[in-house]
Amino acid sequence: MLPTPVRELELELDAFEGPFDLLLTLLLKEELEPREIDVAAIVLAFVERTAERDELDLEACGEFLVLVSALLELKARALFPDEAAELGELEPEEAAEELARRLAEYRRMKEAAAWLLDRLGAEQDRFFRIGPAPLAPRAERVLARQDPDALAEALRALALPPPTVSLGHMALRFPPVSQFLERFRTVLSHRRVFDFDGEVEGLSRVEQAVALLALLELRKAGEIALSQAQAFAPIRVSRADDERIHEWKARSA
Amino acid sequence: MESPLRLIALNPVDRLARTVEALLVVASAPLSLDELADATEDHPERIETAICLLRERHAEGRSGIVLEEVAGGFAFRASRDAADACARLFERPVERGLSQAALETLAIVAYLGPCSRPDVARIRGVAADSAVASLVERGLISEAGREPGQGGAVRYRTTPLFERVFGLESLAALPRLDDLGEDAAELRERLLEVAEARAS
Amino acid sequence: MESPLRLIALNPVDRLARTVEALLVVASAPLSLDELADATEDHPERIETAICLLRERHAEGRSGIVLEEVAGGFAFRASRDAADACARLFERPVERGLSQAALETLAIVAYLGPCSRPDVARIRGVAADSAVASLVERGLISEAGREPGQGGAVRYRTTPLFERVFGLESLAALPRLDDLGEDAAELRERLLEVAEARAS
Numbered sequence: 001m002l003p004t005p006v007r008e009l010e011l012e013l014d015a016f017e018g019p020f021d022l023l024l025t026l027l028l029k030e031e032l033e034p035r036e037i038d039v040a041a042i043v044l045a046f047v048e049r050t051a052e053r054d055e056l057d058l059e060a061c062g063e064f065l066v067l068v069s070a071l072l073e074l075k076a077r078a079l080f081p082d083e084a085a086e087l088g089e090l091e092p093e094e095a096a097e098e099l100a101r102r103l104a105e106y107r108r109m110k111e112a113a114a115w116l117l118d119r120l121g122a123e124q125d126r127f128f129r130i131g132p133a134p135l136a137p138r139a140e141r142v143l144a145r146q147d148p149d150a151l152a153e154a155l156r157a158l159a160l161p162p163p164t165v166s167l168g169h170m171a172l173r174f175p176p177v178s179q180f181l182e183r184f185r186t187v188l189s190h191r192r193v194f195d196f197d198g199e200v201e202g203l204s205r206v207e208q209a210v211a212l213l214a215l216l217e218l219r220k221a222g223e224i225a226l227s228q229a230q231a232f233a234p235i236r237v238s239r240a241d242d243e244r245i246h247e248w249k250a251r252s253a
Numbered sequence: 254m255e256s257p258l259r260l261i262a263l264n265p266v267d268r269l270a271r272t273v274e275a276l277l278v279v280a281s282a283p284l285s286l287d288e289l290a291d292a293t294e295d296h297p298e299r300i301e302t303a304i305c306l307l308r309e310r311h312a313e314g315r316s317g318i319v320l321e322e323v324a325g326g327f328a329f330r331a332s333r334d335a336a337d338a339c340a341r342l343f344e345r346p347v348e349r350g351l352s353q354a355a356l357e358t359l360a361i362v363a364y365l366g367p368c369s370r371p372d373v374a375r376i377r378g379v380a381a382d383s384a385v386a387s388l389v390e391r392g393l394i395s396e397a398g399r400e401p402g403q404g405g406a407v408r409y410r411t412t413p414l415f416e417r418v419f420g421l422e423s424l425a426a427l428p429r430l431d432d433l434g435e436d437a438a439e440l441r442e443r444l445l446e447v448a449e450a451r452a453s
Numbered sequence: 454m455e456s457p458l459r460l461i462a463l464n465p466v467d468r469l470a471r472t473v474e475a476l477l478v479v480a481s482a483p484l485s486l487d488e489l490a491d492a493t494e495d496h497p498e499r500i501e502t503a504i505c506l507l508r509e510r511h512a513e514g515r516s517g518i519v520l521e522e523v524a525g526g527f528a529f530r531a532s533r534d535a536a537d538a539c540a541r542l543f544e545r546p547v548e549r550g551l552s553q554a555a556l557e558t559l560a561i562v563a564y565l566g567p568c569s570r571p572d573v574a575r576i577r578g579v580a581a582d583s584a585v586a587s588l589v590e591r592g593l594i595s596e597a598g599r600e601p602g603q604g605g606a607v608r609y610r611t612t613p614l615f616e617r618v619f620g621l622e623s624l625a626a627l628p629r630l631d632d633l634g635e636d637a638a639e640l641r642e643r644l645l646e647v648a649e650a651r652a653s
Contacts, residue, residue: 058353058354059353062354062377062379065379102376105376106376106377108430109357109360109361109364109376109377110357110360111430112360112361112363112364112427112428112430113353113356113357113359113360114356115360115427115428116356116359116360116363116419117351117356119419119420119421120347120351120418120419122420123418123419123420124336124345125333125336126321126330126331126333126336126420127330127331127335127336127339127340127343127345127475127479128321128323128328128329128330128331128417128479129281129329129330129478129479129480129481130392130414130417130481131281131481132281132481133278133279133280133281133481133528133529133530134480134481134482134483134523134528134529135279135483135521135523135528135529135530135531136279136280136281136530136531136539136543137279137539137540137543138543139543139544139545140545141545141548141590141591142545142547142548143547143548143551143591143593143618144547144548144549144550145618145619145620146550146551146618146619146620147619148619148620148621148626148627148628149628150556151556151559151560151563151564151619151627151628152560152627152628152629152630154553154556154557154559154560155557155560155561155564155630155633155640155644156630156633157399157403157404157405157557158557158560158561158576158577158644158647158648159633159640159643159644159647160403160404160647161403161404161647161650268534270517271516271517271532271534271535272517272534272535272538273517274516274517274518274532274535275517275518275531275532275534275535275538275539276517276531276535276538276539276542278478278517278518278529278530278531279530279531279539279542280542284542288542291541291542292538292539292541292542293538294538294541316471316474317470317471317472317473317474317475317476317478318474318475318478318518329478330478330479331475331476331478331479332471332474332475334468334471334472334475335471335472335474335475335476338472338475338476338492338493338494339475339476339479339492341491341492341494342476342480342484342488342491342492343479343480386580389579389580389582389583390580390582395583396552396553396554396579396583396584398552398553399553404647404651406578407553407554407577407578407579
């Protein structure tokens, strides 16, 4: 089971009310759509819960990060069914399986860590000598003749730029949503309206996905309004108060 | 001073046992049966007999020096009665405890090693740099080459000291991952449910 | 297993002797009377009595483990009968090669000139302490002053033994790496750039 604080984290979301671990189960059983889950609200609930406690439970934080990033991944894949294939060649179902697999692996390692800790406790009264005996004969280490090319090769390898690391299956490969929240807020403080497509042009698909999540979170918070002339047309983003003005104008017209 | 008569009367296995005793008291790491056989130029079966004798002589409660099978070989350690005295004089390699991050990293390296920092980060979901550094400093893990390919990351494996500190006869003495906890089984069940739901 | 009767009958000095035995078998340096007294929380005179007992028990010809008084205190050594076996144990076969960590560290020091451990660590992307220590122990690198400034880190350079092992008349005979930089400074720059890219 998850550590208590994360597992028992009570959530009150639009789409779901109950403990975090039930949410996870429902997602894995595909009884709940990832896209309906308000990730920002979950983070907020966790932060609030953490703040209520005197102690910072790093273990719970680590667990939480893994879960939330996996959730975000699921959500992004569900939002971009076509691009999901391109992103990680994973279907949402496969992503769910991947999540379960990753959690199981992490859990096993945590169990192994707990076993090691127990073992360490049990071994506390056994002392071995670490290092050579005080009166042991001294051993000479004789090294065979070496090839100087091996040195050049070693340095050449160190001078090679590392491969562009594929973080395709890493849990934390997303830029923070907050980054885009801030960015969009800043843009809207200067301009009343902007085109989402123009704003995220040149960003990677993953970044664009997270940017869209940020957009949805802002919309949910009532900070912005979204409009689109037709499917696949540019998404127009405007301040929420402007939208209200438009609505009022529309109704009065 | 010992009389020549007694030297002559000394049982050959007893003589071998003394030589093994001598080797174990100066060795800096546990010695395997083969290493003992090579050093004594004797047969492994006879070494085993000598070890039996020494195990009895250096048993807990009978001597301050206890013979133990650990890390793939044999080594002497202090008797448990003397643990308090030892603790006053010597610092254990993990005296100040290992953080949760370090323990998890150690578990990953022990089970999946050799593996790199990115490997550990992938499983734990957070960077493992300081945990790895602290484990290297304590001598519980050490470098084991780099990952193949250009700019490969350094890989790590556990050391014989790790086995000694955790009292493992070898890495094979680690519990099987499948046996650990019911959580994994529970998750697997959920996973199967997902698969079945999709198949139906 | 020991009978309770014998445990009860155990002479207190004998018990102390066992603890001293345990301390000596774990110690990696000779232990003085005072150190033994501190660790056992007992009187130095009683320690002396215990040592007398151990001297008899661990005498040449009676045990493979011999108690020896040396400068600084007491320590166990191997019995003389076992000298040949010990020599075979410590006579190491010729080592064929160096570990990846040692090779990289050696290459950095050889090509870039005197380097500190932090330098090596920065370029390799991992801590260099144990690799540097092992190369110093093997005599392939040695200390060469400190980095400028107060509290500067110790720098290392390659030794004449290094040149012999690699069959080089001098460092100038190292294979050329012109494609990576015109001189050591450029090479260093290049390596640090790559290391930074790797770390990010």
